Amino acid sequence: MPTSSPVPDRVRLDDINDLAHAVPYMLGFNPTDSLVVIALRGPRDRLSFTMRLDLPEPGDYDEVAEMTAIRMEHAGADAAMVFIYTDATDRGGDLPQRELVEVIQDALPMPLRDALLIDAGRAWSYLCRDELCCPSEGQPMRADSPGVIALAAANALHGNVVLPDRDALVATTVAVGGVTAESMLQAIARVDIDELSDRGDLVDELCARISERPGSLGHDDAAAMVVRLHDIRFRDEVISRLAARDDTLERLVAEVARLAQPPYDAPAAAVLAMSAYLRGDGVVAAAAAGRSLDTDSDYSLAELILDCLARQLDPAAARKVWLDHLP
Numbered sequence: 001m002p003t004s005s006p007v008p009d010r011v012r013l014d015d016i017n018d019l020a021h022a023v024p025y026m027l028g029f030n031p032t033d034s035l036v037v038i039a040l041r042g043p044r045d046r047l048s049f050t051m052r053l054d055l056p057e058p059g060d061y062d063e064v065a066e067m068t069a070i071r072m073e074h075a076g077a078d079a080a081m082v083f084i085y086t087d088a089t090d091r092g093g094d095l096p097q098r099e100l101v102e103v104i105q106d107a108l109p110m111p112l113r114d115a116l117l118i119d120a121g122r123a124w125s126y127l128c129r130d131e132l133c134c135p136s137e138g139q140p141m142r143a144d145s146p147g148v149i150a151l152a153a154a155n156a157l158h159g160n161v162v163l164p165d166r167d168a169l170v171a172t173t174v175a176v177g178g179v180t181a182e183s184m185l186q187a188i189a190r191v192d193i194d195e196l197s198d199r200g201d202l203v204d205e206l207c208a209r210i211s212e213r214p215g216s217l218g219h220d221d222a223a224a225m226v227v228r229l230h231d232i233r234f235r236d237e238v239i240s241r242l243a244a245r246d247d248t249l250e251r252l253v254a255e256v257a258r259l260a261q262p263p264y265d266a267p268a269a270a271v272l273a274m275s276a277y278l279r280g281d282g283v284v285a286a287a288a289a290g291r292s293l294d295t296d297s298d299y300s301l302a303e304l305i306l307d308c309l310a311r312q313l314d315p316a317a318a319r320k321v322w323l324d325h326l327p
Helices: 016-027 058-074 098-107 146-157 166-171 178-190 193-197 202-212 219-228 232-243 247-259 266-278 282-295 300-310 315-323
Strands: 034-041 046-054 079-085 112-119 122-125
Touching (some): 016 046, 016 079, 016 112, 034 058, 046 058, 046 282, 079 098, 166 282, 202 232, 202 247, 219 266, 232 247, 232 266, 266 282, 266 315
Antiparallel strands (some): 034 079
């Protein structure tokens, strides 16, 4: 599955250490027992697309390699990087999963820049045999290198965090429960459609509010957005603004989706999915789209997002389409 937030612009990653630290930021969580492949583009090997899979069984290597090659080609990769996350302690004289790396390398239609094994704070290269730069005991991953410090600062500026695991990331797409859920259902029932249509630019109003006072979105305001997003024209205007990289609107959409309740949450969850997809966060996009379809099995926007993910459509292409519809 394609996934995750790209590394913010203008952060230069110079070595294996920097690249290894970039992967959790790109995924949004710390991977374990995973195959991660990153598409590199252009003369500077810009990190542009990431896919992650659970480590396959040996009998599935050929299928996984073929799928990886197709996804990298669809992503427009000029080269690729492979990362293997697994236990490196019992290596039997060689790095684990070497056969998987070799099968992927043979299948890729573009060069494989490097393939790294990551475990317990150390990195090993499958391709480099030079003991000076890639010692047999692995290279320690340093969190205090200039590249890693710049990477962490840039992601902090954009509000990107690394969660403990994939389940924790998926949990961010789930609706709240308990007393808050009951309060939201009551707030949604109170929404007056006629009054709502006369409210003016609801998005600007709420974005201004949460920008000045983070966490200040009330249940009545969230309910107004939940109901308004059922208007397809309004929903699509919100998505077009998300395509223009409106960070405050992204926060608003995430909070509204968190508070939205079934059977009214399909549009809010689908907009969250599109917001995640446009920024390259495939895990959240898939989870939120699935939530939308759980409420409304025919909700076409959620189906579209899952289709884009399955076809490996570059989020940049989708962003351009939505920007063309920006009022």
